[in-house]
Amino acid sequence: MSAQSTPSTQSTHDAALAPLAAELGDRLLTPAAAAFADTATVFVGGPPRTPAAIARVRTAAEIATALAVAQDAGLPVAVRAGGHHQARHALVDGGLVLDLRLMDGVELDAASGVGRAQGGVLAGAYTEAAGERGLATGFGDTGSVGVAGITLGGGIGYLSRRLGLTVDNLLGAEVVLADGRVVRADADENPDLFWALRGGGGNFGVVTRLDLRLHEVATVTGGMMMWRPTTDALVTILRTLADGPDEISGMVNVMLAPPAPMVPEELRGKPVLMALLCHPGAGADETFAPLRALDPLLDGVTELPYAGLFGGGGPQPGGIGDLRTGFLGTGTWSPDEAWATAAIEAVSASPGPAAINIRPMGGAIARVDADATAFAHRDPAFMVAVGGNAPSLEGLPVAQEWTASAAAALGIEGRGYVNFMGTATQDDVRAAYPGPTLTRLREVKRAYDPTNVFAATHNIRP
Ligand SMILES: Cc1cc2nc3c(=O)[nH]c(=O)nc-3n(C[C@H](O)[C@H](O)[C@H](O)COP(=O)(O)OP(=O)(O)OC[C@H]3O[C@@H](n4cnc5c(N)ncnc54)[C@H](O)[C@@H]3O)c2cc1C
Known part of the structure; x- marks a missing residue:
């Protein structure tokens, strides 16, 4: 058992998380909950990591509450969509996991060519819904990967050479920042954040919606x-x-x-x-x-x-x-x-x-x-x-x-x-982001997450 998950620390965490429990009810899972073990399982196995709690959030407001409660309690935060990252970022020992999988709405606007995916949508669900209308946005090769996770890192897949990476098809996003503000990031609003989201991973906030370009691909x-x-x-x-x-x-x-x-x-x-x-x-x-x-x-x-x-x-x-x-x-x-x-x-x-x-x-x-x-x-x-x-x-x-x-x-x-x-x-972060890119990512990090709340990822340090 990790130091963070002893019974006494867990009861301290439970007390600190009480305001969130009041808002989420049984959608706040602690290790004592029957559904906890399944919900805390990610795609890749590895050494045990036991979060203090998993918040199955549904709205930007709930995410803002969860972030405030975690910061007040001094708990590290992780964000989960599809749970597929090999480094198992979606689990944080002794911390609070924001599990977005209930935020699984997809809206397709064929007239404007925009697909809108909530933060927990999986690539297969989006692709199937778009496919029914002869449309597609390129992700990777696997349906169970999260749209947010793959997009924030790049997205290399079956349509990349023809239509670009997934990031090249991201038109905008809605993001809950560490301080609870909900902001839009696109070419006009917060363009620095929009630039960073297209490859910089989960370092800047919780993405609750992604607007993606749809293409005619039948x-x-x-x-x-x-x-x-x-x-x-x-x-x-x-x-x-x-x-x-x-x-x-x-x-x-x-x-x-x-x-x-x-x-x-x-x-x-x-x-x-x-x-x-x-x-x-x-x-x-x-x-x-x-x-x-x-x-x-x-x-x-x-x-x-x-x-x-x-x-x-x-x-x-x-x-x-x-x-x-x-x-x-x-x-x-x-x-x-x-x-x-x-x-x-x-x-x-x-x-x-x-x-x-x-x-x-x-x-x-x-x-x-x-x-x-x-x-x-x-x-x-x-x-x-x-x-x-x-x-x-x-x-x-x-x-x-x-x-x-x-x-x-x-x-x-x-x-x-x-x-x-x-x-x-x-070293991995430097390999992912060549010098000038990393310098610019750190500037954006300092502007949007100066205290490094979103650290459970390939962390861009402020
Ligand atoms: C079987 C398999 C096949 C794959 N195929 C491909 C492929 O063809 N092409 C390709 O490019 N990649 C592929 N990948 C890699 C995949 O893109 C990454 O692992 C990706 O990070 C997974 O996203 P996820 O949402 O499933 O994972 P998660 O582990 O849930 O999230 C990954 C990262 O994104 C962050 N994140 C997730 N959602 C949000 C959000 N809403 N807001 C803020 N941060 C968020 C998390 O905090 C974490 O840092 C594959 C992986 C697997 C396991």
């Missing part, structure tokens, strides 16, 4: 392809993605094949190349022809509604592991044979389930200036994430050792994507 050509793990195949696949038209987005995983129903038994647990692809325009067959020429083991790429790419249950929560990221090359550069061999060898030598996730950047992502948003990594050719899982907490150091050595072998250290970082040190 049917796409997309799905999964899998190949044997040869150097030539990996080089060809990555070159096809880097050189391809803006329409092509997605990712390639060099991974140990999962025990999924569509994976033939003899391949499970063996290294494979697996791509998840999306092409929203005409000419997909021509674009994908070089990939089909590699004689895939599985070819599930087909025409389907865009929202269909987010279906199918998604990954299982609860895994324990480590995740590191970096960026490679610029423009249409693509990795050579030596790099591809290193990637395949690293995965083949991994001590447990592992994947190297490689995503083409470029296209619309690269047409935005590095200083236009707090997501500054605009020129790399690829984003790479290295993930290693462990069977238990005891096995975590082994997985971490593997991710560190794989990241070094792939030359991806030094710059990183904040949404795919398993640790949250100040």
Whole structure:
């Protein structure tokens, strides 16, 4: 049991939280509540973290009360939407978690092309609702990720090269600041805050609403392809993605094949190349022809509604592991044979389930200036994430050792994507935010959260 969660400290916390309990009733959960354990579970497993309480807020006013009560009681605060961040920001030991999942409203205004998502909406729910009207905003590849979480860090997904990152499609937001004020952030109102929210994460306030640009995206050509793990195949696949038209987005995983129903038994647990692809325009067959020429083991790429790419249950929560990221090359550069061999060898030598996730950047992502948003990594050719899982907490150091050595072998250290970082040190913060971006983020932090209430994240220190 952590020092913060002994019975006597918990009763002190309960007393301090009484004004919030009076407002939220049974939506304020303490560890004694039956629903607490489930509500305190996030997507990624790890060392126990027990919040003093979880506030299942529904309104900006409730959030303001929760923030005031937490600050009066000296409790740290965490904010949770989808609960998917690998660094488990959504749980704070001995603190107050603001769980936004009851704020799950989506409004779609097709006439003005704006989708409005409350702070706890999940990407799959938004994508399905928009898909029913032939519309989409690009998020990532997984429906259970929170719209707010992915947007605040950047948002690299199936539509990024065609339509930009999710941050490039954020038109405005409503934010509850640490002092309880509710403000609008967009190009005209609080533009400095608007700039910081587009990549700077949960450092500035609680986002209760995001206004996102909707695009007409009905049917796409997309799905999964899998190949044997040869150097030539990996080089060809990555070159096809880097050189391809803006329409092509997605990712390639060099991974140990999962025990999924569509994976033939003899391949499970063996290294494979697996791509998840999306092409929203005409000419997909021509674009994908070089990939089909590699004689895939599985070819599930087909025409389907865009929202269909987010279906199918998604990954299982609860895994324990480590995740590191970096960026490679610029423009249409693509990795050579030596790099591809290193990637395949690293995965083949991994001590447990592992994947190297490689995503083409470029296209619309690269047409935005590095200083236009707090997501500054605009020129790399690829984003790479290295993930290693462990069977238990005891096995975590082994997985971490593997991710560190794989990241070094792939030359991806030094710059990183904040949404795919398993640790949250100040070195990670510097890797996510190059010098001038970090300087500007700190200025905004000093203006909007000078006492660093929102610290349970990749923390921009005031
Ligand atoms: C299975 C899986 C697939 C993924 N796929 C992709 C992908 O394709 N592309 C991609 O770019 N990323 C992807 N990610 C990474 C994902 O974008 C980040 O983990 C993201 O931070 C998750 O957001 P969340 O709301 O689910 O998580 P949470 O852990 O709830 O929140 C993450 C961070 O955002 C802050 N936050 C959340 N909501 C708010 C809010 N309303 N106001 C203020 N701060 C808030 C939290 O405080 C925390 O710091 C994936 C992650 C997983 C686990």
